[in-house]
Amino acid sequence: MIELYEYSSKPRYWIARDDAGYWLVPARDGGWHERVPFVGRASGLRRVEDRGGIDLGIPAENSE
Numbered sequence: 001m002i003e004l005y006e007y008s009s010k011p012r013y014w015i016a017r018d019d020a021g022y023w024l025v026p027a028r029d030g031g032w033h034e035r036v037p038f039v040g041r042a043s044g045l046r047r048v049e050d051r052g053g054i055d056l057g058i059p060a061e062n063s064e
Contacts, residue, residue, distance in 0.1 A: 015045060
């Protein structure tokens with residue numbers, strides 16, 4: 001299962017956490033395919049409960 005956290009709003013990015021680590025993911029349709037490894041520090045992240053209709057394109061075996 002992949003957990004998403006809000007990282008920035010302008011431009012909108014999320015941080016995704018899965019078994020392979022942390023990813024910086026553009027918060028737009030198909031954004032999962034444009035993800036890059038997240039390297040850095042982030043504190044006070046808020047979990048994304050509602051994707052607002054965005055289909056990131058996460059493979060079915062990894063989706064929530």
